[in-house]
Amino acid sequence: MKTLERPRRTSGGRGLFTSFHPGSHYVSTIDEVRALVDVVITQGSFAFDVETVGVLSHHPDLTEQVDQQVKTHVEALTSTSDAITDRARENKEQAMTKTIALDPKRNEVIWVGIATNGYSWAIPVGHPCGEVLVPEEVGNGSTIPPTGHRKILKSGDESLAKARYHIPAVFADPPAQLSRAEVFEALKPIFFDHSLVKVGHNVKFDARTIAKYYGELPVGPLHDTMLVQHALDENISSFRLTSLISTNFGEHNPYSKHGKVGANISTTPFSIACNYVHLDARWTWMLYQKLIRGLTNPLRQVVEQDVRVLEVLMDMEDIGMQVDSKGLASLGEELDSKMTDVHSEITAITYPGFNPDSVKDKRLFLFSAKRDGGLGLKPNKETEKGQASVDHDSLRAMEHKHPIIPLFLNWAEYKKMKSTYVDGLLEKTNKGRLHPNFHLHRTSTGRLSSSDPNLQNVPRDSSIRGLFKADDNSLLIVADYDQIELRIMAMFSKDENMMEIFTKGIDIHTGAASLLFDKPVAEITKDERQLGKSANFLTAYGGGASKLSATSGVTLTKAREIINQYYEQFDGLSLWKHKVVMQAKKDGYVTTISGRRRRLPDINSNKDDLRSRAERQAVNAIVQGSASDICKKAMIKVHPKVRSFGGKLLVQVHDELVVNVPDNDRVDYYSGIIKEEMGHGKDLNNVPIVVSSQSGYTWSEAK
DNA sequence: CCGATCACGTA
DNA sequence: GACGTACGTGATCGTA
Numbered sequence: 001m002k003t004l005e006r007p008r009r010t011s012g013g014r015g016l017f018t019s020f021h022p023g024s025h026y027v028s029t030i031d032e033v034r035a036l037v038d039v040v041i042t043q044g045s046f047a048f049d050v051e052t053v054g055v056l057s058h059h060p061d062l063t064e065q066v067d068q069q070v071k072t073h074v075e076a077l078t079s080t081s082d083a084i085t086d087r088a089r090e091n092k093e094q095a096m097t098k099t100i101a102l103d104p105k106r107n108e109v110i111w112v113g114i115a116t117n118g119y120s121w122a123i124p125v126g127h128p129c130g131e132v133l134v135p136e137e138v139g140n141g142s143t144i145p146p147t148g149h150r151k152i153l154k155s156g157d158e159s160l161a162k163a164r165y166h167i168p169a170v171f172a173d174p175p176a177q178l179s180r181a182e183v184f185e186a187l188k189p190i191f192f193d194h195s196l197v198k199v200g201h202n203v204k205f206d207a208r209t210i211a212k213y214y215g216e217l218p219v220g221p222l223h224d225t226m227l228v229q230h231a232l233d234e235n236i237s238s239f240r241l242t243s244l245i246s247t248n249f250g251e252h253n254p255y256s257k258h259g260k261v262g263a264n265i266s267t268t269p270f271s272i273a274c275n276y277v278h279l280d281a282r283w284t285w286m287l288y289q290k291l292i293r294g295l296t297n298p299l300r301q302v303v304e305q306d307v308r309v310l311e312v313l314m315d316m317e318d319i320g321m322q323v324d325s326k327g328l329a330s331l332g333e334e335l336d337s338k339m340t341d342v343h344s345e346i347t348a349i350t351y352p353g354f355n356p357d358s359v360k361d362k363r364l365f366l367f368s369a370k371r372d373g374g375l376g377l378k379p380n381k382e383t384e385k386g387q388a389s390v391d392h393d394s395l396r397a398m399e400h401k402h403p404i405i406p407l408f409l410n411w412a413e414y415k416k417m418k419s420t421y422v423d424g425l426l427e428k429t430n431k432g433r434l435h436p437n438f439h440l441h442r443t444s445t446g447r448l449s450s451s452d453p454n455l456q457n458v459p460r461d462s463s464i465r466g467l468f469k470a471d472d473n474s475l476l477i478v479a480d481y482d483q484i485e486l487r488i489m490a491m492f493s494k495d496e497n498m499m500e501i502f503t504k505g506i507d508i509h510t511g512a513a514s515l516l517f518d519k520p521v522a523e524i525t526k527d528e529r530q531l532g533k534s535a536n537f538l539t540a541y542g543g544g545a546s547k548l549s550a551t552s553g554v555t556l557t558k559a560r561e562i563i564n565q566y567y568e569q570f571d572g573l574s575l576w577k578h579k580v581v582m583q584a585k586k587d588g589y590v591t592t593i594s595g596r597r598r599r600l601p602d603i604n605s606n607k608d609d610l611r612s613r614a615e616r617q618a619v620n621a622i623v624q625g626s627a628s629d630i631c632k633k634a635m636i637k638v639h640p641k642v643r644s645f646g647g648k649l650l651v652q653v654h655d656e657l658v659v660n661v662p663d664n665d666r667v668d669y670y671s672g673i674i675k676e677e678m679g680h681g682k683d684l685n686n687v688p689i690v691v692s693s694q695s696g697y698t699w700s701e702a703k
Numbered sequence: 704c705c706g707a708t709c710a711c712g713t714a
Numbered sequence: 715g716a717c718g719t720a721c722g723t724g725a726t727c728g729t730a
Contacts (some may be wrong), residue, residue, distance in 0.1 A: 357725055358708055383709065391710055417710060419724055446718060454722045457713035464712095485714090529710085541718035551718095612717060620719045624714090652719085654714045 013231045024271045029121040031177060033186040036121045038112060040190050043116040045197035045223075047285035050206045051111035051265045051277060053128075054100025056093055058108075062100065065427060066092045098263070104208035104318075105430050109180060111273065112210075113281030120285075122277035125180045130172035130270045139165040149216075161558065174270055184213040189572035191218040198290045199223040201241045201280075203392045204314045206438075217318055220311045225284055228291040231299045235599055239441055245283050248290055298595025305594060308438050309632045312639045312649065313438040313448075320433035321455065321650045321658070323425060324467040331463060332422040339414045342407055349404045356411045362390045363608045365404070374404055421464050428453045438652070444617075445625040446596045448632075448652055456653045462700035469698050475663045476702040478694035479674045480656035483508050483643065485540050488593075491684040492622065494570030502687050509533035515561055515569035539573060540623050544618030577619050584618040592625035594633075630679065631655060632690075637677040645670060656702070667695055 027033055040046045056063055069092045069642040100106045110126040116485070145165040150158040179570060190196055191210065198204045202627050203224045211217045226239050235246070265273055303567050346356050355361050367388050368374030379388035388394075392409065394697045399405050403502050428434055434453055442449040450456040458465055470476045481487075486508050492496040501511035506521055513524045513532030524532070538544070550558035567574040581603075584590050589599040598621035602614040604617075631652060639649050640655060647670060661670045671693045680691035696702035 118705085328725080355726085359726075361726095385708070387709085389709085412710075416724085420712070420722095424723070442722090443720060447720065449721055450721060457711090459712060459720065538718070541720095543718040544716070546716065547718060608715095614717065618719095624720060629714095656714085 002317055009178050011035045011166035024274050025122070026274045027121050028176065028178065030182055030186055032121075033123065033178070033183055036119070037187065039119060040114065040116055041196065043192065044195070045199060046114055046116040046204060047189065047199040047201075047281055047288055048115075049113040049200060049277070049280045049284055050109045050209050051113075052101045052107040052209055052267045053110055053126075054097040054103070054107055056097050056100065059100065059106055062096055062106075066096050102205075104205060104211070104431075105435060107209055109209060109213070111277045112183065113277040114190075115278075115281035115285040117285075117625055120278045120282045121273045121314065121431055122281070124174075124177040124270070124274065125183050126177060127174050127273055129267050129268075130174045130393070132169050132269050133172055134170035136169035137165075139163065139421070153246045168271075169267065171269065180213055184210060184225055184434070188680050193621075194219055194221075196573060197221050199225065199284060201225045201244075204310065207314060208318055211318065217314060222309065222311055223288065223292075223307055223312070224310060224440075225287045225291060226441045227302050228288070228295065228308065229307065231302045231596065232291065232294065233447075233599070234444045234597075235601070241280065241283060244287055248287060271642045274577070278577050291388070298591070299597070302446075302594055302596045305568040305629070305632060305636070308636045309448075310440060312635050313440070315639070316649050316651065317435050317438060319648050319650065319660075320430070321660075322432055322469045322471055323429060323434050324469055325426060327430075327467040328422050328426050331467070332418060332426070335414050335418040335422060337420065337586070339411065342411050342414065346407050346411065346635070346647055347406065348409070356408060357415065359390055362408060363388050366390065366398075366402075375404075404658075417459070418465070418663050421459060425453055436651070445628060445652060446592060446594075446598075447624060447628040450651075455651050458699070460700075460703065462698075465700035465703065466698045468700075469661070470660050470696075473663050474695060475667055475695050476650075476699060477659045477661055477671050477674060477693055477695045478656055478699070478702040479659070479671065479678060481627070481631070482690040482692055484622045484630060484655050484689075486536055487684060487687045487689065488623050488630075489540065489573060489576070490628075491687045493570075493573045493576030495570050495576070497570055498573060499687060505688075509536055512566070512569075513534050516565050525527055531562060535562055538563070539570075539577075540620060542619055580619050580622060581615045584615070590618045592622055592629050594626070594629035596625055596629065598622075598625060627655060631657075634678040638674055641673050641677055642670075645673075658702070661695075671695065 027036065035580070037131065039342070055067070069593070070085065073088045073092070076084055077084065108126065109415055110124065110128070112123040112125065114121045114123070117294075122274065133288045133339055137146075139148055139149075141162060141164040143162055144160055145163050146167070147158060149165040149167065151161065151163060153159050191214070198207070198218060198221070200222070201224070203222050207218045207222060215703045225241075225244065226418065227662075229239060235405075236243075254310075265276075268276070279686060343356065346628065347354060350361075350365055354365070364374060366375050366377045367379050368376070370376040374412055377389060378655065379394070381389040381391070381394040383389045390408070392412065395409055396406050399409070425434060434455065436450045436455045437452050439449045439451065458468065463617060468476075486498070487502060490502055497511075498508075501508055505515075509532040510521055510524045510531070511528050512535055513519075513528040514521045516532060517528055519528075531552055531554070534548055538548055543561040545563050548554070548563060549556045552559070554562070580590060584600055584603050588601070591597055598617070600614045600618055600621075602610040605611040631654065635649065635652060635657065638659070642659055642661070645661070645666070647659050648657055649657060651658040657674065659670075659674060675691040675693055678691045679689040682689050694702050
């Protein structure tokens, strides 16, 4: 039940909460919202959190998708009945509802939680249920279900067999709540105040979610507990709020007992949901205070850079990238017909029911003895777990042994395209656009990552990238750093030969080949350059002769020679790598240009494999992480410039930025600005930075 | 239903 | 003696 208790400041503790039991008070009048706004403004910063649900009926396109899913699901079954179809539909609808709840473009807010020094508020704006009248009942299969929940036999009688069953809870009506419209209107002063710091745990989600009710994104400064925690420890496996609370405040805290309310918020009794919202906001605030106070330089600057990137990313996610849905659909049909052909050929050679997606089936068919019905081929490669590999490289090496192998290769190629890039992207399309999530906390090197969909691994092939389009009357500009990682290595190591190659503007792979084979640059062949290229990459990743030999096709002996020669010619580089490893062993971590750290717990391990791996990671983290620092810095600079001429930053792919700009006669000027802000023409301690750019109407034209 | 395993797309 | 870094997604399979 609602209480009339007013929010009050809890005492002591530098403004933090001393009581972890916020009770059941919830905000139910607009005056209370106005009052909390006044309090928040005096504090200068606040944490906030929204609880969301998905409403399938609001999204006809997704309802259609569910219909389709049910159809294909049922088609794949051997037997069907209305009950099976209904259950399939229920499952698919439930899954889709969850998906919608996590999509800021589609979800609906039912609670807003706000916390600042000593205060927290829970504002319900559509919680669907009150208290529990009849609790839910779950049968785990060890008992006979109650009548009405039993299976119906063919005879028409109820089955008395033990079975699983679920009877949903019955809830009282929820109490009267303010509307979203009036609440967000009243909260406008805090979300659009340029001096208030708005803190969240994965704040982009909450900010983008509420943006729907304003028609625009909340303004910065934003801050995020995830990103601070990541700067302090990138090796954390779970960045969920509960996990971070446990590690920062100890295992025993009232929050951790609440379990997964968030995912089931719409079937949680009102009072429990209310308490949960208080706690979420409070703990986010507490965590922020604690983490931010633990930050010292250089990590403080790292976090300062990342929160600025965060605001850029929020914009990029919200804008999204246009994709040609019709083109994707027709590519899908093309692939489908190719796959039908390949599949029937495979079935003809193997047996009906053979599944070309099953590693097990393929393994059995290729490698089991002829008398067992297999081809008796010899596996040439093992998986990590020591099984016979059937991946592309492995099959390629035995391609001529049997006509089925090219079919497997074709199948795998088509299948990947169809499932991940055609179907996968189509189902994430919203009004013709894809809105990825960019994460600042999911890599150990400080790179960004992208998901739902991942726009950082879209195939370069024009059949896919050609379907990513500029907006109407627009062009895409793709600007990318030329060999940024190798330039960073040159900068750190000050290797004379490498510096010379870069300062003279010689192609680095040709330059390396020239030194490796002791020939003038002009006489380097294509093959020699390729070897130079492979050798260059190996140094950034820490690879050895066997890998070089495997990737370039030279003998192991030759590969060893090349690597020895490489480190002789680039002796500054090998010295630097050695120093990096020594320093990492001493400190337990390495540091990038911006001061980000990668901690390497295994760097002094007794186990050779773990230690060697950590040593390779040490070198690579500096290189990869520093490249990421540079690109992040560029994003911060490019973003406002691009907006000033009506452009939109869309995607970052580690060393490249994709920008949508107006299609007019100033495109060269736009490219120039973008390149300049990325640092083209500047240098890293005398190693020049080179940025190249191209433009076009699609992502493949602009590559 | 979920995690492990495998394969495969990107930088 | 072997030794490449960093990701996310989708499918299968075994276990729960």
